[in-house]
Amino acid sequence: MIEFILNNQKIRTNEAEGMPLVDFIRYKQNLKGTKIGCREGDCGACTVLAGELIDDKISYKSITSCITPLKFAAGKHIVTVDGLNSDEIGSVQQHIHEHGATQCGFCTPGFVMSLTGFSLSTKKADYSDALSAVAGNICRCTGYKSIEKAIFDISEELKSKPEKDNIAWLIKNDYLPEYFIEIPERIKNLKNEISNKENGIVVGGGTDLYVQKADCLLENKIKTIKYISSKEKITQKDNLITLSALTTVTDIIESEIISNLFPKLAKQLLLISSEQIRNTATIGGNIVNASPIGDMSIILLALNSNLIIKNSSNIERTILLKDFHTGYKTFDLKEGELIENITFEIPNLDFKFNFEKVSKRKHLDIASVNSSILIIYKNNIIKDVHISGGGLAATPKYFEKTREFLINKEINKENILKAAEIIQAETSPISDVRGTTEYKKLLLRQLFYAHFIEIFSIDI
């Protein structure tokens, strides 16, 4: 039995826990406002909001309901476009209406939900954040210019939203219907018994699993490890940073610990998927999904991370991430084992970090090649360096030889050019839908240059 609130209605359901949330919404609850364009998280037509009580405060995030299991809704407030409707349209809708920013209308409910999610953000409203909020929403009628105008007006209007009591303000200003005010209390009364002992297919965010085998999840028990998460997903103890495997990309973007260490990372992480996916995709899932192109794997590789793995009897072991992936989609994880945490050490010398990613489309796309670098240096001499690259081999690639070459070298053009030859020789990518061998090799070199151009403004 799963209990949650759908719009203004309490739901108690025995439907299959692995059913995609969108199917429950559309076909079991007959709320047809939420649309389906791809069932793969790639179009945003199915966007809904998930509200969760954390420390007594409700926090709403946009998610793609097509790749979210019904079970995730347990204990939450799920908001669909039908839940915004009173007789008249609300403020987000009004702005889109004013600018004629809907053509065939099929993408429109998704945009409305993403922007409503944006309006619920506790950050100060900002136009570029608002654009990012809809980067996961595809419109094929491509009314983007008029949508932009609407978004601009919305973000301007939201600038007067106070930091506290934002829900009350949003209700007063017709962004939300009134029932939102009582939701936190109503969530407290929901009963869900989900324990970490249960068996089933392990689901982190589900963003990979639902694309691969939605029917299998529908017909089987699933183990939503989200519920065994501690609240603090990112912690620092002395020099050691620990990330829970359940950390989402959004968690990293919002983390002060991380932004203090790597001020540019939050912006670079916007190159990963879309806001909806970043809100759910976990780093544990990214590592175990074992795609050679996984962005988080590439970033964590360059941080020379360790994985803390636990088995069902709670016995822990530690393995370096660079040793974890053993071949194409194979890795060192035994039956019953879960990744618990990912850790890395803050270098005790000067260090710089960079992440580069090139894909066909800059946003919401899988990389043709991606690469990360952590350079630890003193007086312009490289003391240690970790370089990773994706899309180049059967596994996320850690560049050992290039590292060996660069250690104790001065940071200058000559050394970078030499290192670029080594890094290209260290891998032989295969041609596929994301690029030919020649392209990927050239791109690797270019991204390697880009690291030094970005970090040290070196002229190549």
Add this chain to the structure above:
Amino acid sequence: MKNRDSKNHLQGKSIYIDDIPEISGTLYGLVYDSPIAHAKIINIDYSKAEELDDIVRILTYKDVPGENQIGAIIQDEPLFAEGEVHFIGQPIAFIVAKSELAARKAKKLIEANFEEKTIVTDPREAHKNKSYIAPPRTFKIGETKNIWETCEHIISGRVKSGGQEHLYLETQGAYAVPAEDGNIKLYSSTQGPTAVQKIAASVLNVKMNKIEVDVTRLGGAFGGKEDQATPWAIMVSLAAQILNSPVKFALNRHDDMRMTGKRHPYDSDFKMGLSKDLKILAYEADYYQNAGASADLSPAITERTLFHSTNSYFVPNTRTTVYSCKTNLPPNTAFRGFGAPQGMFLIEAAIHKAAEEIGVRVEEIQKQNLITINDEFPYGQLAEEDGAVKSWETAEKDFKLKELFSEVESYNSENKYLKKGVAVTPVTFGISFTNTAMNHARALVHIYQDGSIGISTGAIEMGQSVNTKIMQVAAHFLSVSTSRIKIETTNTTRVANTSPTAASSGADLNGQATQVACIALYKRLTGFAAKHFNVEVEKISIKDEFIYIEDKKTDWNWETLVEQTFLARIALTENGHYTTPKITFDKTKEKGHPFAYHVFGSAITTCTVDCIRGTYEIDSVKVVHDFGVSMNKLIDNGQIEGAVVQGIGWVTMEEIAYDEKGRLLSNALSTYKIPDILFAPKSIDIIHLKTDGHKFAIMKSKAVGEPPFNYGIGAYFAIQNAIKAYNSNFKSDYNSPATPERVLMGLYQK
């Protein structure tokens, strides 16, 4: 006026196929399609699939009571494969089940044996084998044979343009509900309800009047639902007929992408001759169109390529030939522009190459050769307007083209890793179905006795706001508020024998049919009022819902007038019929006057290329466009913006990839990328060219759907120019799309 559907769209209340409330007992269909691109079917064993719980029936060609044939122009496309398969994704059987999940499981249990045959995916290879969809066609004007020796410059080359996935956000789908007497009510996500009705009748072996096709709206179509909405609609109808149950099929995105055709990829050769003063004297082109495994709309599309082979230019001697080549791919089909973009891309590439080889600015050649009044198009029609020249000059002046060039030059000299490029793209597009017989429409207008109005036409609403325009037309010609007007679903029982909503002609044809009906009703109503007030009819008018005698307002308002007219037993219904005047085309001579009018425009595209990473952004697209006199600027500008971004997608990131087995690799949204909001040009500026409009355009407001797609081509050339600014060794191969891969390879070409 805003899109009449806007508020419903925003609240999620608009109804698309999959939102129609299901009747209990509804069954669900799923296609079993060929996993092999070309093969003889040895045998297919459905027994395990049939035994599965909840499987009701698996239909194959054997179950078709009528013709197993869905080809609209040429009858070369079976509904279900019989004996042979010709592309991956070709329907073989239709699984009908009590649930979608059961159907998916059953599909996996079907066991088939094929004898594979050699496959062809390259149109040039098909050409070598003379394997065509239809005989090649050639358009000619002047004589190219002996002209070459008089040319100062002769440029030739080979150019490829890629396919394009429609990616309408709503996938294909249909829902058939059986009614009494073997009738079927068929909801289809189609641009062509009559085609669906006609083919359904022929497959089901019933008369057309047994099939009622109803369409509320489509969640995008772009040509992809003109012909290719048909198979699914027929399959659910067939299943409904045989099983006497409602049957629905809404395609999953992968199935949709794999089974449906796309924009035709072209591989073409050209030869262009120019005089010393850069006049284009001669142009020859051979287009090898990749048509896929059957005709679909390819014959009509080849034609439009020829119609637009010289785009906005006047070329006195041209010879263009198109070969519609048969390959083992899904039948390629209509897509916004309908073959014209491919033709325009080729001549633009030819001009760019010419400029490069001669060593002049591209714009010098472009501007020299723009078509103007009384110049003859290769198909015999004369240009009646000077929109090509005027829009160019307006763009040059109002968008300060010269300054833009010098700004870009100084930007490029100041920036090492970022380079900008500019390109100007003129566009001339003919409006009308090139098949003259299709240029007609009807509108059924009811005025109800309470004064409210219901209008049915043959137009399909798919986001282009044709229904909003029709509402505006009726409100204007009846002089009533739009709030009185309801636009009904498009339904073959109310408006029959319709042409598909395509060729940008939806508003022109259906709007003018509505106009005809409303004018007739207006006459009837004012005639009755004249009798009642005992004045001459010329003195009566309806203004803002009141009846006037000359300038004097009477105490009769619209509702009184309607009620009294009704009581006088006068018909308040009218069926308006419209045919486009003047158009003709003689296919034996390939000459005539095929278009009601032309739409003109010019666009300036600027982009920035990141020369380290090979990525790019489109900075701006500045458009001067000939709308005639736009009847709805908000909607028309939206059409331009949408078309431009779609056109840019076609020449940049949208890349269709098949492997050597004919398997679609770009088969999902994760591998086929279309522009998102962050890729859209930073700005799109639109200037409405000052004109008086055209009398054959609805309320002088010209068709706007397809022409602006072609402005998108400019992004390709802007990017090539930016690459050149970084790498002077770069020689473009003029193959589109300019993916980040091609751009990076170009930046570092030696």
